[in-house]
Amino acid sequence: MRSSIDPYDLKILSALQRDGRTTMSRLAETVGLSASPCHARVQRLIKDGVLGPFRPDVRIDKLTYSLTVIVPVELKQHESKNFTAFERAISTIPEIVECYAVGGGFDYVLKVITKDIESFQSLMDGLLEKEIGIAKYYSYIVTKTIRRFTGFPLEKLLHDSG
Numbered sequence: 001m002r003s004s005i006d007p008y009d010l011k012i013l014s015a016l017q018r019d020g021r022t023t024m025s026r027l028a029e030t031v032g033l034s035a036s037p038c039h040a041r042v043q044r045l046i047k048d049g050v051l052g053p054f055r056p057d058v059r060i061d062k063l064t065y066s067l068t069v070i071v072p073v074e075l076k077q078h079e080s081k082n083f084t085a086f087e088r089a090i091s092t093i094p095e096i097v098e099c100y101a102v103g104g105g106f107d108y109v110l111k112v113i114t115k116d117i118e119s120f121q122s123l124m125d126g127l128l129e130k131e132i133g134i135a136k137y138y139s140y141i142v143t144k145t146i147r148r149f150t151g152f153p154l155e156k157l158l159h160d161s162g
Contacts, residue, residue: 005050008033010154012041013050017151020054060113067114068142071124072106076135083107089132095123117141 005013011031015022022030028038045051060066075082083101090096090110098111114120120139128134 005158009041009045009050010158012038012045014151014154016042016051017154020056065115067116067120068145069112069114069120070140070142071110071112071137072140073108073110073137074105074135075107075133077133078107082133086132086134089127089130093123093127095119 008031012027015027015030024039024042025035027042028035031038033041042051073086075086086108087099087101090099095112095114096110097113100109101107102109112120112123114123124137124139
C-alpha cells in the first residue's frame with residue numbers, strides 16, 4: 001500500500017534519514033515549515049507506519065572485531081508450514097540481523113554478525129540441530145564493506161514519471 005506523500009513529507013523523510021537526531025525546530029527549518037506543522041507531519045508519518053523506531057547507527061567496527069556473513073539458505077520442503085517454522089526460529093536469534101525471503105535459487109538470504117568464525121559455525125550448527133527445514137546453506141564471509149546503507153533513494157522511488 002502506497003502512502004500519500006507530498007513534497008514536504010518527502011523532505012522530512014530525507015532529512016531524518018540524513019540525521020535522525022536533528023531537533024524538531026532544525027527539521028522544520030530544513031523543510032521550510034514552522035515547528036508545529038512539521039511536528040504534526042512527523043507524528044502522522046509515525047502513526048501511518050512510514051517512519052519506524054529511531055535507532056542509532058552503531059558502528060560495531062569501532063567497538064570490537066566482528067564477522068559478517070551472508071548466508072543463502074535453501075529449505076528441504078516448500079510448504080507454508082515449513083516457511084513459517086523457519087521464519088519463527090530465526091526471528092529470535094539476535095546474530096541474524098537481517099533476513100530476506102527471495103525468489104530464485106535460494107529461499108532466504110540471511111545477514112549474520114558474530115564475534116568470530118567459531119561463533120558463526122556454532123550458530124549454524126545450532127540451526128541445523130533444531131531441524132527447522134534447512135536443506136543447505138552457503139557462507140559468504142564479508143571481507144570489506146564498500147557501501148553501507150545510508151537511507152532509501154526516496155526521490156527516485158517516489159518520483160512520479162509522466
